[in-house]
Amino acid sequence: MSDDKDDKIVRDQEGGTELVARLAENLADVRRRIAAAAAASGRQPGDVRLIAVTKYVGADVIRALIAAGCRELGESRPQDLWSKAAALADSPVQWHLIGHLQRNKLRRTLPLVSLFHCVDSLRLLAALEAEAGSMGRPARVLLEVNVSGEAAKHGFAADELPAALAAAGNLKYVKVLGLMGMAGLEGGLAAAERDFARLRELRDRFAADCPEGISLGELSMGMSGDFEIAIRHGATLVRVGSALFEGLASFP
């Protein structure tokens, strides 16, 4: 009996070691690809921050990812972010909300999140301002733009951006730091080229005469399948999930 038990402990430890090693390998590979894409467009690797998207995995795998060196994590559902932030409260990480936020989840989410990537309506901007004001803490946000024009996608239409930026310029607690977008599902890498070029162009156009207090320095675009294209078009934040978890037993 006690032999079996010892065996099991050893196997678990080996599993844990393998997990960390595999994650470290995947992470190194993603970082190498980020650096290569940055270099190919005359940028420094440090110009691009990796947001590790942890929505596929539980707290144990996330701990291993943190041990491998990830410090910025992204979740797309507020409820998942709450529970993982609680499970990892002792870890030195910053959380990014990379999915849609309903106003009724704001109060609980605001204190946990270092950057909201998906602010997609004037109503949400106003609600964030009210909540951030009542807590006396700033809310750092990106405006999501529906660059692909797909009906199922959230985000401001390009022609709504001037009004959104003007509204954000009047807010005291909400700090707009840039734009976020996703490539259309149809059209593969050509669509990514088109949509990321469009987001970059919008950013450049509106950065020129933004209201005071708003900067559009950050561009959040690019996922596992297209982050190199996004970096060539100026991404400063890439949101990568699957590529980090490839080959793990717990990842399909």
Ligand SMILES: *Cc1c(COP(=O)(O)O)cnc(C)c1O
């Ligand atoms: C899931 C998700 C990602 C990561 O996607 P992968 O293809 O797994 O890298 C990035 N951004 C958003 C908004 C997501 O929902």
